[in-house]
Amino acid sequence: MYRASPAGRGARRPGRRKGRAALALGAVLILVALGVVWWLTRPPTLPSIPPRYLATVQSATKTCPELSVPMLAAQLDAESHWDPRADSGQAQGIAQFHPSTWAEWGKDYTGDGKADVWNPADAIPAQGAYMCHLFKQIKGIPGDPTQLALAAYNAGPGAVLKARGIPHIPETQNYVKRIEALIPKYTQTYAKQISASPSPSGN
Numbered sequence: 264m265y266r267a268s269p270a271g272r273g274a275r276r277p278g279r280r281k282g283r284a285a286l287a288l289g290a291v292l293i294l295v296a297l298g299v300v301w302w303l304t305r306p307p308t309l310p311s312i313p314p315r316y317l318a319t320v321q322s323a324t325k326t327c328p329e330l331s332v333p334m335l336a337a338q339l340d341a342e343s344h345w346d347p348r349a350d351s352g353q354a355q356g357i358a359q360f361h362p363s364t365w366a367e368w369g370k371d372y373t374g375d376g377k378a379d380v381w382n383p384a385d386a387i388p389a390q391g392a393y394m395c396h397l398f399k400q401i402k403g404i405p406g407d408p409t410q411l412a413l414a415a416y417n418a419g420p421g422a423v424l425k426a427r428g429i430p431h432i433p434e435t436q437n438y439v440k441r442i443e444a445l446i447p448k449y450t451q452t453y454a455k456q457i458s459a460s461p462s463p464s465g466n
Contacts, residue, residue, distance in 0.1 A: 312452070356386045
């Protein structure tokens, strides 16, 4: 009977090791592929109100019945992505107030003696108050009141009144569409936030 020499037996061992390495590599590649598929097909992460601003947004929406927490949250998201230091060069703060608008609507809501556009505790309530004013301004204009008030916040109430609707300004039209797309998402996440909160919350 043929018996392999020690040298022959040893020669087959690298082949076995290569086979195991190939199997391990194949398993890794399969796991990577599965991870890529999961990443590409995973449900998108929904936006939510940063917890530090939740109570402020809830309070701001009590200014008038036309406001809701998801709507104001979606507007803040579209304006600044919740960045209190946002500065476009023309608008400032988390609610992106133009300096002239802030001069009229900015108030010291915190009681620290300063109406600070960079302080969300001042800017968000001012945003709510200004939006309530805009809802009154656009009354009587045909169309969806929320869309019209949002358009007035972006383009100014004069532009909406002159157009008798949403002005034909691409930036304003995209602004309104973006917020409308965000409202249902914030509605979902806000419902979860208040259900997880032990304290009573607003609308």
